[in-house]
Amino acid sequence: MRRTKIWLAAAAAVIMLCACGQDLESPVITDDDPSPTPIQSIQPTTTVPESIPANIVTEDDSQPPRAGMVRSRLTNEWVDQSVANTRPVAVMIPNENSAIPHYSLSDASIIYEANVEGRMSRMMAIYEDWQNLNKIGNIRSLRTYYAYWAFEWDAFIVHYGGPYFINDLMAESTTQHIDGNLDSDSAAFYRDPSRVMPHNGYATGAGLAKVIQQKGYSLSYRGLTDSYHYNFTTKSSPNALTQYGSEAKNATYIDMSGCYPLTRCYFEYNENDGLYYRSQHLSGSTDGPHIDGSNNEQLTFKNILVQYVKYEELAGGYLVFQCHDTTRDGWYFTNGRGIHINWEKTSDYGATRYYDDYGNEVLMNTGKTMICIVEEGDSFTAR
Numbered sequence: 001m002r003r004t005k006i007w008l009a010a011a012a013a014v015i016m017l018c019a020c021g022q023d024l025e026s027p028v029i030t031d032d033d034p035s036p037t038p039i040q041s042i043q044p045t046t047t048v049p050e051s052i053p054a055n056i057v058t059e060d061d062s063q064p065p066r067a068g069m070v071r072s073r074l075t076n077e078w079v080d081q082s083v084a085n086t087r088p089v090a091v092m093i094p095n096e097n098s099a100i101p102h103y104s105l106s107d108a109s110i111i112y113e114a115n116v117e118g119r120m121s122r123m124m125a126i127y128e129d130w131q132n133l134n135k136i137g138n139i140r141s142l143r144t145y146y147a148y149w150a151f152e153w154d155a156f157i158v159h160y161g162g163p164y165f166i167n168d169l170m171a172e173s174t175t176q177h178i179d180g181n182l183d184s185d186s187a188a189f190y191r192d193p194s195r196v197m198p199h200n201g202y203a204t205g206a207g208l209a210k211v212i213q214q215k216g217y218s219l220s221y222r223g224l225t226d227s228y229h230y231n232f233t234t235k236s237s238p239n240a241l242t243q244y245g246s247e248a249k250n251a252t253y254i255d256m257s258g259c260y261p262l263t264r265c266y267f268e269y270n271e272n273d274g275l276y277y278r279s280q281h282l283s284g285s286t287d288g289p290h291i292d293g294s295n296n297e298q299l300t301f302k303n304i305l306v307q308y309v310k311y312e313e314l315a316g317g318y319l320v321f322q323c324h325d326t327t328r329d330g331w332y333f334t335n336g337r338g339i340h341i342n343w344e345k346t347s348d349y350g351a352t353r354y355y356d357d358y359g360n361e362v363l364m365n366t367g368k369t370m371i372c373i374v375e376e377g378d379s380f381t382a383r
Contacts, residue, residue, distance in 0.1 A: 020114060048239050048363065052234060056335055057274035058236040061366065074109040074128050074153070076206045076232035076366040084128045087373030089178075089208060090150035092159040093123040094140040095263055099199045103135040111299075112149055113260065114309075114373035117317040119364050121263045122146075126269055130205045135294060137202035138195070139180060145168050145373075147177075148323040151349045154225045156212060158188070160201055163318055174349075178208060185211050202326035224349040230369070232359045238274070239363045241337040245354070251382040257281070258381070259374040265290070267304060267370070269336045275300040276333070278370070302338040302367025304333040305354065307343055308376050321373060322351075330354070330374075331382070334365050338382055 052058060061078070064070070069078040074088065088109070093102060095113065099136040107109070108125035116122045118233045124146045127133070142159035144166050157177035162170075170177055180189040180201055188207035192200045212219065233239050241248035254276070257264035264287075265280040281287035289298040307330040310322040326344040332354060341362055345352040354362040374380070 015017075031100045038209060047235050049243050051242075052238065053240050053242060055271055056238055057239045057272075058238060071232075072109070073126060073229055074126065075368055076230070076234070079129065080100055084133070085221070086128075087221055088126050088128045088153050088155045089130050090146070090153065090155035090157050091125045091127065092140050092142050092146065092157075093125055093135055094124050094199065095121050095136065095280075095282070098196070099138055099140075100282065100285065103137055103202065103294045104108040104133045104292065105290075106292035106295060106297045106299055108132060108368070109303075110153075110369045110371065112146065112371045112373060113259065113263070113265070114145065114321060115319055115375065117156070117319060119261050121260045124149065126150070126155060130207050133205040134146070135202050135204065138192075139189070139197050139201045139203060140198065142166050142170075142177075143318070143320070145321040147175070147321050147353070148345075148348060149371075151175075151233070152225060152229065152351050154221050154344075156217065158203055158208065160189075160198070163316070165314070165318075165320075174222075176212075176215075178203075178211050178215075184215070187211050226349075226351045229351045230364045232366055233363050235366050238335060238365050240335045241339055243341050246359075248337040248339050249382065250336065251333045252336045253381075253383050254333060254338075255381040256306075256372055256374075258379040259372065264315060267301070267333075270300075271336065273300075274335055275302055275367070276304055276370070300368070301370040302318065302334060302365045303369040305341075305369065305371045306331040306333070306380065307352075307371060307373050309373055311375050319375075325349075328376075332356075332362050333362075333382065 010224050018372040048230060064078045068081050070081050070084045072079045072084060093105065105125055107127060109128045110126040112124040113121050113373060141156060142162035147157055147169055159177060159179060161181040169175060178185045178188050188203050190202055192202060252269040254267040256266060264284045265278060267276040267278055269276050278290040280290050281346055291298055308328050312320050314320055324345050326346065329340065329342045331338050332341045340357055341354045343352055343354050355361055
């Protein structure tokens, strides 16, 4: 399989230090040491402690709400068997003032965010139950690194074109995508005349299903991905990170503005429902909750992953990230706490795996996940 390979010479290192126009530091975790050293006597395991703190939200989810439901491989929530058996779609979403509001973004099970060029960020939303959505987007162009993350879910990639360097990857025999710039795929998309181009392109679930059928793509999983992706626990036995003792840092407020200076997104933990609520202060716009225009709901997440990735700047200011790696680190946040982690991705369709400092695969809570892809050297604040 083709991979994005990055060789960072001294010149590229200079670019890394200057890219933000500010001093770049390690993450600032204001609850003690930001880089915890493993305490070998603790040795946390992949199971949760029997005792769950009283302030942690729990729910008896041992039984499905109705017959015929199974666990989602994306969120571990109960979903209909037909939904679980259908491949997801991965939709490219711009995130800038002129692209707001987004539609159906709160329906996504997983959202990735990364910088593209000029420190502007773009999101990729992974939708599991997508066929009945009436307005998804708006939708913009693809970058190669998003494709490698979409591959992990065997997702159909939905986009409006992209720079020339995506062409070889799109031409791979296993890549299946729906491109709004192609006449053959036009039935999946429409333009909203009330919005100004290029921020007025949207897709419908029914239109995507029609194009997928026309192109002869299979809605069923193709056996290219790992048998499971995230290592989940249930809502009745949530992971409060108490097994890590003082290594788990307070994280009821996570400010990502040091990594996304034009988006300036941040997350606030709500103890009442155990979710992180996303807000942002886009350049040229006001500060406030990140709202889905289709239902006026604020975006919320149970899990937040911050993933440090090596990167390089290409001609024209385009960025490219090293999706395949085995030596990078990051943070995992849930239930108002956070731990230092390490991640690896060793093949195009293999899942990105996240491990604690003891080598255990991170035990994630049932629910939606936000993945913040950040450039090595950038900083964020959690407290």
